[in-house]
Amino acid sequence: MRTNISRRRDFTDLQVLSQIGWFDEFFLAEKDVADLIRKGRNFTLEDQQFVIRKERELLGRVLPVHAEASKKGLIEISTSAFYHPILPLLCDTQVGAESSPGLALPQRYRHPEDAREQLVRGLDLHENVFGMRPKGVWPSEGSVS
Secondary structure, three states: OOOOHHHHHHHHHHHHHHHHHOOHHHHHOHHHHHHHHHHHHOHHHHHHHHHHHHHHHHHHHHHHHHHHHOOOOOOOOOOOOOOOOOOHHHHOOOHHHHHOOOOOOOOOOHHHHHHHHHHHHHEEEEHHOOOOOOOOOHHHHOOOO
16 A cells, blocks of 8 residues: 555656756756656655756747747747737637537627737737747747638
8 A cells, every 4th residue: 555655756757857848859868867767766856956946047048049040040930929828818718619519608709909918918928039020920830810
């Protein structure tokens, strides 16, 4: 029979491994990350905190590289609406019936002004992070209407 401590350890292991699973292969070879991967289980709170710090460090390294490549014209970075909403449904939930006639829809929600605000905030954040406004926006889930 598994104890609460054993279950907590399993849960901690899953938390650490699931976060490491999002790391790019390039970073998995770094010694401190590779050492943690080799450990494989029985992760500690310190291991969890290391993963969080490492994620922040890597983002701090990756974003400037992308910004520089974008400024040089080597890549193009797009953005999406700030909170990643499905914009057509934010404008009017009833548009869901166009693609799926007979679909049970929630009480009508219609706020195109919020959709616009989501786009503006996404563009502003992109400019703040990358130092330039993107030329395009990718709608969440590729949804267009």
